Amino acid sequence: MRGSVTYRCLVNLAVADFLVILLCLPPTVVWDVTETWFLGEILCKTLVYFQSVSVTVSVLTLTFIALDRYYAIVHPFSHRQQNEPIVHVKTIICFIWIVSLLFNSPDLFSLTTVQQPLRFDLPHMIQCQPTWSAHADLVWHVIKIVFMYAVPLVLLGGAYSLIILELWKSEQFPGQANCKHINENKRLSRRKVAKMLVAVVVMFAICYLPVHTLSLLRYTGVLDQLNNNDIVSSLALVSHIMCYVNSAINPVIYNFMSGKSP
Template identity: 40%
Template sequence: MENLTNIPANLSGTRDNSSVPIECTDIFCRPDEEYLDYLEDYVFPDDWEWGIIILYALTFIVGLSGNVLVCFAVWRNRSMRTVTNIFIVNLAIADLAVIIICLPPTLLSDVTETWYFGFAMCKIALFLQTTSVAVSVFTLSAISVERWYAICYPLRFKSTKRRAKIIILVIWIIAFLLALPEVIVADLTRFVKRQYIDLLIFCGPQWSDKTNQVVYQSVIIVLMYLLPLVLMTVTYSMIAVVLWTGKIPGAIESANRPMMDGNVNRAEEQLESRKKAAKMLITVVIGFAVCYFPVHLFNILRYADALRFVAPRMIQVLSMISHWLPYLNSSINPIIYNFMSVQTKGAFHLTGIAGFAGVAFFADCWNARSLVQPDARLSP
């Protein structure tokens, strides 16, 4: 492991403070103490970086607890092991991987601009980061398609747990394949910072051909952002129209039945509930678009060498914020998908963690029964 503890003797050795002339140990003839002080100041967080660290810490806590609660609630309640919840649990697992595997080393590297974990972990970390983020994004896309079929075409679509598990397996395989190039090109690099020669280490992809690098990043942007964004926008827009207008396929018979006075209020409540669900779908798309756009834009500008005239401090700030936003998305996914459902309190009471889950991180609100009236028969 190469880090600041491996500073050579000519930099970290003791030096006599007598009148003996200082022997130069670098090309700038800087005293060892001044050099080490610079490295310490460089690695230690600035005041504004502590604010970023707090954001990362809060995101880690919310993401870890929320996604764990999702998995635990489904595991404890057999009635919640629906097709949709299979996808949601897979999303929670992927988001947990993003939070646990990606967030800590990203924060440490962004703040200290140094990689402390060695060559092997550099390759493993980059591979797992790309894999977990890809699984999270692809699962979001799969959920949108599954809900689109179940709500817009309930009579011609029969979703099964077996089919859901096959889709999830395919998602993981594609994610692994997409991350393989990261393993091949990942490497450690020493870099020079300002006027000092230092020993700080950078972990990242080291492409021998810039064209291949641009092609790979283009594929990443298309498969992990543009296509999922278009897919979710189209499917959720169609679902939102159905829920907002109340024109639910398969619910015609129910709509044509004469309504008793006692059912009028219930119908109005169901219509309002569907409108809230439609708004939640819009929130899903906006959340994904906002959280993942900056990091992809930043990569495009970086690989196009368009940041050469931007101040280094500004680049560091933009980099840290753009890296934080995808983690924010992984932490709020349980809230977006499972918040404010009728079944929330009951689910947590059944799991025995209702007190801990006071803000209702989990619910089966994506079950079609909770989105539409019962006699609409939209459940797969």
């Protein structure tokens, strides 16, 4: 494991997914249910910022694992030459964290606590929200959707589609010698790997689609036209939980895949 790019990335993914569950789940559930931010201005900035950072690290790590698996399976000899030094994967992991910290920095500087009327019969309740305009907030969320959902989804789908085609068409795994007595086992193993790869892309697409869709509907004013606020609150809670489901299920999927992948 010390010399494996994939396993080191899996450790990084596990850390990011654990941070998603630890930092996002408790405060977000309370926030969605009560529609009140109880944790003050400092945590409004830092906690929400690191929530975004942990999600970004998870998404970028998933994307890098897909690209790494693509080169390992489709171009095995080139992959081995490029990834022998351990410094390579350490640099990639550091780069992922730096990009995640910088990419989400607008949240750190823009978020603050404000008092505003909500749907309950109470005078005011506290919310954690950005100080910039609604249009700027919409642009920021569109950027997040493009770079943290659409682009990674295209890369994941493309890389794993090419991997599946490579595994399906060949009689043996790339880079391995031809052994007739193990061809059937390799074929069964190949199909299992293909199913796991499909599961990765499908779960990522399904789990992150609701929260991004809801954000677009909220910031474009579509949700304001709905008269049933209970439905909106329920949708927000479900969409956030779906993101945490993805972080919780990643270890299960990659546990099966890592045991069979080259």
